[in-house]
Amino acid sequence: MSLIGHLARLEAVAGGRARPVATVRHRHLSQRPLVLVPLTTAGEAGAPLGALVGTERTAPRVLFVAQPRDRELRFAFLAALADEILPYIDDHAGTVEAAERTETDPETGKRVKVEVELCADAPQIVVPSRGGVDFVRLLGRSMRFRRTAEQDPEAPYPAPPRVPLLGRWLTHYGERARVPGSSLLPAMTDLLARHWATGQSSLEDQHLGALLAWLEAPEGTSGADAALRAERARDADGQLLCPPAGPATDPAFDNKLLAPAIERYDRARVELAAAEDGIEADDRLGALTEAEHAIRALVVSRTRPTWDAVWRGLDLLCTLPVGARVEERWTRDRWSFTGHRDRVLSGEPPQPRRDDAVTAANKLAAREREQARLDAQEALDDPLVMAGRRLAGEAFAGEVTESVMAYSEGKRPSPRPLVTVRTEDRPHLAVGTKVYRSLGGKPQTAQFVGYAELPEEVSPGVPEPRDPDTRADALMDTRPDGGGDGTPALVLRITDRMGRGKEPEAGSVPEKGDMLCWTLFEHDQRGGPKLPDPENTPWTHGGPPGDAADRPEQPDQVTGEDIL
Template structure:
C-alpha cells in the first residue's frame, strides 16, 4: 500500500466518507455491459443456484436451478445462460474494421505490416466482486470440455449444443481478467476500490454494499455506520437486508428459507413421478410449479439488491472522466477478443487444462509487462496518482530555472542541453539515472547530472549526493540538473518545443513510460525436454527421472 493510499484511508476514517484515489476513470466501461450476478449453493462452488444476467438495468433475466444437485437442471441453467451470453458476444464479433498488425514473413523472417480484421468493439462482462470472477473461471473450466450429442452420440450425460462454446468464451474472459488493465471482465468491487479509499480493510471492500456505503453514504449518516448496517442489519425473519455480493449466500438464508424450499420441491417432484392418473398428476404438477416459483422468488430476493448495487456503482464510475490511455488498453482487449473469435471460427480445440512451458512463460511475461505499463499510464493520466509516485520518490515536478545549451562530443555533435529544475520533491536518484517526461504523448529521456543546493547568498553549490535533511534552505527547493538526450530532432539545433524553457512547469519520472519486450522464447514445438518437451509428445531418448519408493528399513517395522 502506497503512502498516499494510507493517508487517504486515514482521512476516510476521520471524515466518515471514502476518499478519492484517482481523478479519472482508469477502466473502460462499455455503454452496454453484460452484468452477471451469480449465486451458488453453500459448500458447492460448482453447483449454481441461480443468477441475474442482462444488459438492461430494469429488466434482468432470472435463471434458477431448483435442485442444484440435479445434473440435468444444471445443464438447463447453463444452456439458458448460453442463449443470453453468446448472442451478446456474437453481436460484437460481426462488427469489424480494418487494422494493421506486424507479423513475421515466413519466407524472409522480417517483420511486415499486414492488414487484418479488428472488431470495432468488444463485449464487456461485469460481476459484483472478485469471487464472481473466480466463478466465471470455474464455469468455463467445467463447460469447455463437455461433449454434446452431436460430437459424440454415445457420451453419457451430453451437454446442450452451445454449452461448450460458452465455456471457451468464459475461460478466455477469465484468463484475460488476470492481465492488469484489462476491462473485458471486471469485478466492480476491485474497480471501485481502485478509485476510492475507504476506512475498512481490503477484505471488507469485497462486500459491494459496504463499499458503496463508504463511497456514497445516505444523508446524515457516516460511511462507517452505513457500512455496518449494510453488513449486519436483518429483517424480522433474520435475513440480511443487504445480501452479500455473490456468489456466496448467508447461512441464515440457507438454513431457514432455501433448504425447506428445496425439500418441498423434491417432495413435489417425487410425488409427480409417482402419480397414477391424470387428475392426480395435475395436482402434483401444480404443487411442483408452486415449489419452483418459491425458489425463484428466494433467488431473486438475494440477487436483486446486488444487481441494483452494481448499476449504482457503474453510475459513480461513469461520473469520472476517462483516462487518456484507457482507450489504448481497451484496443488491446479488442485484439484479444478478435484473436479468440478467429480461433473459434477456425475450429481450433478448447484451451488446454494446463499450459505448456512456452505459453505459461509468455503469459507471465505479458502480465508483468502490462502491470508496469498500467502503473505508468495511470500516473501519467492522473495527477493524484502521480502525487503518490512523487511521494515515493519515483517522480518529481518543478519549475525550470535555467537552460544551458550543450553538445555531445564526436564527429557530429548532437544537442544535449542542460536543464535545471527547482523541485520540492525528493526523487531517489542513482548515478547517471534516467528520467522521462511526456512530450506529445511520447517519452523524452534525460540523464541526472547533479544536485545544486541553495546557499544563503543566492548562489548554488553543485554536488552529486546532497544531504537535504541538513540543508536549512531546503524550503526553497532543490535544484536538479538534467541532460536531455533524445526527442529533439536530427538537426544541430533542437526542434521548437522539444527542450523545456525557463519558467516551464515540468514533471519527470524515474520509471519508463513504455515497457520493452522480453527475450524471445522458442516455439512450443521446440520446447526442450527439461521443460516438458513438445506438447503432446514424449522423447524416448531424453532421460526421465522415475520416482521410486524408499526402501523399507528396520525403523519402518514396529
C-alpha cells in the first residue's frame, strides 16, 4: 500500500469515515451486470447450498439445494444456474464488430494486420467478495469435465447437458480474474477497497457489510461502530443481521436453522417414499414441499442482504468518473471473451486440469506485464494515485524554468533539447536515468542529465555561453538542492517524439512555464522473449523426450453439448 493509502486509513480512523484513495473509477462497470451471490455448505466448499443470480435489482432468481449431499439435486442446481448465466453470455457472444489484429503470416513470417470479429461487449459477472471469485473458479473446475448421458450412457450420475459448457465459461472467468485490471469477474469488496480506504484491515474489508458501513455511516456516527454492528449484531434468534458476503455461512445459522430444516426435509422424503396410498402420499408430498420452501426461505434470508449490498456498492462506484484508460483495459477483456467464444465454437476441448510449462509461463508473464501496466495507467489517470508515486520517489512534477535547444553529434544531428525543471519532489534519480511524460496519449522519453542552478541564480557577472551544451554544463551542479532555496532543478534531455525533421514539431518540446509530470516508470509494457512451442518444450519442463504417462492430463473430447 502506498503512503497515500496509509494516510487515508489514518484519516479514516481519526474521522470515523472512509476516505477516498482515487478520484476516478479504475474499473469498468457494465450497464447491465449479472450479480451472483453464492452460498455453500459448511465443510464442503464444492457443495452449493444456494444462490441469488440475475441482472434485475428487484427480481433476483433464487436457486437452492434442499439436500447438498444429493448429487441429483446438486446437478439440478447447476443446470438452473446454467439456464441463468448462459443466455446472458449468449446475448453478448452474438453481437460483434469489425476490428484489426496483428498476426504472423505463416508463409512470410511477417507481422500483418488482419480484420477479425470482436464482441461489441462482454458479459460481466459481479460477486460479493474474493470468496465468490474462488467459488466460481471451483465450480468451473468441477463442472467442465462432467459427463452427460449422451456422452457416456453408463456414467454414474450424468450431468445435465449445459453443465459442462457453463463449467468452461466459469473456468475462463476465474482465470481471467487473476489478470490485474480485468473486470470480467470483479469482487465488490475489491472494487470498493480500491477506491476508498477504511479504518480497518484489508482482511476486514472482505466483509461487504462492514466495508459499506464505513462508506454509508450517517453523519455524527463512527464508521468503526457501524462496521462492528454489521459484523456482530444479531436478532432475537441469535442470527446475524448482516450475514457474511458469502459463500460461507455463519455457524449459528448452520446449527440452529439450517441443520434442523434439512433434517425435516430428509424425514419428509423418507416418509413420502414409504407412503402406501394416494391420500397419505399427498399429505407427505405437502410436508416435503413445505420443507423445501423453508430451506428456500433460509437461503433467501442469508443472501438477500448481500444482494442488496452489492447493488448499493455499484451505486457508489457509479458516482465516480471513469478513468481515461479503463476502456482500453475493458477492450482487452473483450478480446479475451471473444477468444474463448471462438475456441468453444471451433470445437476445442475444455481447458486441461494442469497447464503445460509454456502455457503456465505465458500466463505468469502476462499477469506480471498487466500488473505493471495497471500500476502505470492508474497513476496516469488519477492525480491522487500519482501523488503516491511522487511521494515514493517514482515520479516528480514541476515547472519548466528553461528550455535550451541542443543537437546530437553525428552526420545527421537530431534535436536533443535540454529542459530544466524545478520541482519540490525528491525522485530517485541517477545520471542517465530515463524519465517519461505523456504527450498526446503516448510516452515521451527524456534522460536525466543532472542537477542545475536555476537560471536567475547564475552570477550576473559571468557572461552566458552561447553554445547550448556549454550553457548546460555551466548550469550543472552536483548538489540535489540546485536552487538556493533547497528546491531541486533537474536538467532533462528530450530524446524522442519530436518528429523526423531537424527542427522539433510544434508542441513536442516543453516550454518555459509549462507544468509537467514525469515518471521514472514506463507507461507501456513490452512483451518478453518468445517461448518455444509446447511440443518443443525441454524434457525438464514436461516436454519430449518422455513417457506419455508423464505428460499433463489431456481434457475430455469435445461433444455437441459444448457448442454454443
